[in-house]
Amino acid sequence: MFIHADFSQPVIIAPENYQWLKSPGGEVNRMMLDRIGEEKARATSLVEFAPQSRFPQHQHPLGEEVLVLSGIFTEDQDQHYPTGWYMRNPHLSAHEVSSEFGCRIFVKLMQMTNQERKPTRIDTHDPKNWIFIQDRHLCPLYESEFEKTFLEKLVAHQSFIESDKHGIEIFILSGELANGSDLYPTGTWMRLPQNSHLALQATAQGAVLYVKRGHLQHAMDVWSNGYAPS
Numbered sequence: 001m002f003i004h005a006d007f008s009q010p011v012i013i014a015p016e017n018y019q020w021l022k023s024p025g026g027e028v029n030r031m032m033l034d035r036i037g038e039e040k041a042r043a044t045s046l047v048e049f050a051p052q053s054r055f056p057q058h059q060h061p062l063g064e065e066v067l068v069l070s071g072i073f074t075e076d077q078d079q080h081y082p083t084g085w086y087m088r089n090p091h092l093s094a095h096e097v098s099s100e101f102g103c104r105i106f107v108k109l110m111q112m113t114n115q116e117r118k119p120t121r122i123d124t125h126d127p128k129n130w131i132f133i134q135d136r137h138l139c140p141l142y143e144s145e146f147e148k149t150f151l152e153k154l155v156a157h158q159s160f161i162e163s164d165k166h167g168i169e170i171f172i173l174s175g176e177l178a179n180g181s182d183l184y185p186t187g188t189w190m191r192l193p194q195n196s197h198l199a200l201q202a203t204a205q206g207a208v209l210y211v212k213r214g215h216l217q218h219a220m221d222v223w224s225n226g227y228a229p230s
Helices: 216-223
Strands: 011-013 029-037 041-049 053-060 064-075 079-082 085-089 093-099 103-109 120-123 131-133 136-143 148-154 159-164 168-179 182-185 189-192 196-213
Touching: 011 029, 029 189, 041 064, 041 093, 079 085, 120 136, 159 168, 189 196
Parallel strands: none
Antiparallel strands: 011 189, 029 041, 041 103, 053 093, 064 079, 064 085, 064 093, 064 103, 085 120, 131 136, 136 148, 148 196, 159 196, 168 182, 168 189, 168 196
């Protein structure tokens, strides 16, 4: 399965374009943003758990990255992560996941390196995890030679300007961005290719963004060589 699998092409998906599909076992609903592969896939998705949903134990070659958008996401029955928690489960980690009351998550599969071995857990709603750098309000999530991932909070009408020779990806967690007369509401996902420059502005609502940059060159290097998960 190939969905927006050409990393040299820009992609913008707004909530009005969502198409939800059930997982093969019917455990969850998924909105696939990009994907290379079938059930073992390099994928970026939104995933919805209905109340009392459970996904059986499974392993993650090249890791899993999760940001809880709403509800409470549970790992291994007793590790509960409410809205705003960010996690990275590294190469070859395994877990069982569920949600007693339902939740929605933003999830990225098989997008780490096999050298990443340390789990990450960050409560992005905790003010202690946010910093100000050059008038930017940021919550750092992860940084390596292959990627820089963070949240950014914009006040009303603040500009969001990013450039990266190895690609930029954003997901609008709350609020709205504008590019002239074009408006991008909460839930919009964008992936821009190498040597991209992004210049947007928050509307009067302000905005909170998930941002990943510098990662698409590594993705092309790995997946253009026909990586096959074991």
